Amino acid sequence: MSDTFDITETLDVKGASCPMPVVKTKSAIDGLSEGETLEVVATDPGSMSDLDGWAAGTEGVELLEQVEDGDEFKHYIQKTA
Template sequence: MQTNQVLDARGLNCPLPILRTKKALNALQSGETVKVVSTDPGSVKDMTSFCEQTGNRLLSSQQAGSDYEFVIRKT
């Protein structure tokens, strides 16, 4: 899946992956996407909750080795 931006949040713990994701989304136009890569296992629940609360769309969530990858579309 092609994205407009990739955010490397590996090595960061809660709440930093969410805060960086929020900042990245603020810089995007509506309909654009960001891929977030994190190593924090808590980010799976956090990204889901974040998208539900902000209205942005979580297009995919998967684990790739020790990384958690999320693709979010800005609404």
């Protein structure tokens, strides 16, 4: 868990590969309120570029940070609208 962000919910997509981390992230973000932050924990290295690209092209979300932690990739996404 990040000490930097106030995490509202954690989404575990370990073992899932493209496009499932993005699909499940979108679904989880849709359930959050504006200003809330989702932590996504993945094991697919492709999730780094996939979630970055998805967030850049999606209105109402901001990718705050991505962290590689051993075999896990953590993504912090805030719902902005």
